[in-house]
Amino acid sequence: MPLRVLLVDDEPLVRAGLRAVLEAQPDIEVVGEAADGAAVVPLVRQTRPDVVAMDVRMPLLDGIEATRALLRTVADPPKILVVTTFENDEYVYEALRAGADGFLLKRARPAEIVHAVRLIAEGESLLFPASVRQLAAEYGDGGGNRAARAALARARLTEREGEVLRLMARGLSNAEIAARLVVGTETVKSHVSAVLAKLGARDRTQAVITAYESGFVAPG
């Protein structure tokens, strides 16, 4: 019996790509597609997939909430493979904490995508596939990038800290961040200090650099 896969991504192009890659395998069958997280639970009930390949960043209901919804409401839920554009996407960590079984970069090669789906289906927990390291080597050979990713991977920023880092990366001062988040400046200083410590950054500039280099924030 074939391996049944459900695709969830708001970009039709990505769905088409995944479908093309996966259906080239004789033992893999794409049993459905959804464009947002809200449609996932009913579709899973209807199609009973073995694996859900799910984007994290989606309108209406993101991959994190969709993962929680699946695990909460569906008996014998499918394996969940989170598909993401960036390494160290903080949403990915949340999705994994929410119960996803692994994650995969969109820029992975077809063979790696197929491999990841098979591994997940077999119950392997796929967190840091070799492909990530390989991709890191292929792409930025600059050690800075890898260090940035490593720093952010170690970091495990809390939700609030991530929020603060994002505002830091937009050039806001502590006072401005405090105003934006409607808290005291001392509170912001606490969060900033925590971010610096977790990222191994000496000052906010270095933290922002790490945010850019790791893909935590994207230029453009």
Added chain:
Amino acid sequence: MPLRVLLVDDEPLVRAGLRAVLEAQPDIEVVGEAADGAAVVPLVRQTRPDVVAMDVRMPLLDGIEATRALLRTVADPPKILVVTTFENDEYVYEALRAGADGFLLKRARPAEIVHAVRLIAEGESLLFPASVRQLAAEYGDGGGNRAARAALARARLTEREGEVLRLMARGLSNAEIAARLVVGTETVKSHVSAVLAKLGARDRTQAVITAYESGFVAPG
């Protein structure tokens, strides 16, 4: 005779998606794929496509350089459709200036993708609707990226100031920059102040953000 399309994108998944979408059309034929800009010119010579669907951000040779190379070296060059993930990608503007005929967001619907390829092939210069709004709005409010580019264009940094900004963007303190450039810290402070003034930045963090957003320094 069918419309011949060449796909250039470093992500196999995106290529597979575009291929699936385009080959669903009876009058469109995908005549080749390339994973980076360096392979484009020989492939175009070999396959003679009508349209090249090209990613901007790629390893080795990006979409901008590949566009320039095509228009410079190939007689009767194909139409160039730039494919991008983000609206307001500054690379896209550069690609258009370099001679690309239009651009398209990756999250476009299949029908829009097909439509774009057909329009481009007919010689229409195409900007995806969502981005036209951006282009129109940029004269008014000027999105962050645009502002960053404008700031850097206004800036006219001297060679030394550019050097200093680059080091700032690597997280170095004034003292460290001074040591690196073998000058006094007061000198560095002068340069930093000049950079901040020219970029309209309040502090070094904002300057580094502008450096990233404008493409003056590139992540990865």
Added chain:
DNA sequence: ACCCGGCTCCCCCGCGCGGGGGAGGCGGTC
């Protein structure tokens, strides 16, 4: 000869930043 732009260095000064440490409340888990 003159001026000008760029690079270099110097002064004073205010303030935001970041380190260190502490503390209370709140929602989870065991």
Added chain:
DNA sequence: GACCGCCTCCCCCGCGCGGGGGAGCCGGGT
């Protein structure tokens, strides 16, 4: 209930940062 992680706020304190102003040196341009 006890514990723990997170968020919130407070203190003190040193220092790097950035603003303002000035100055000497060099090379190029008219």
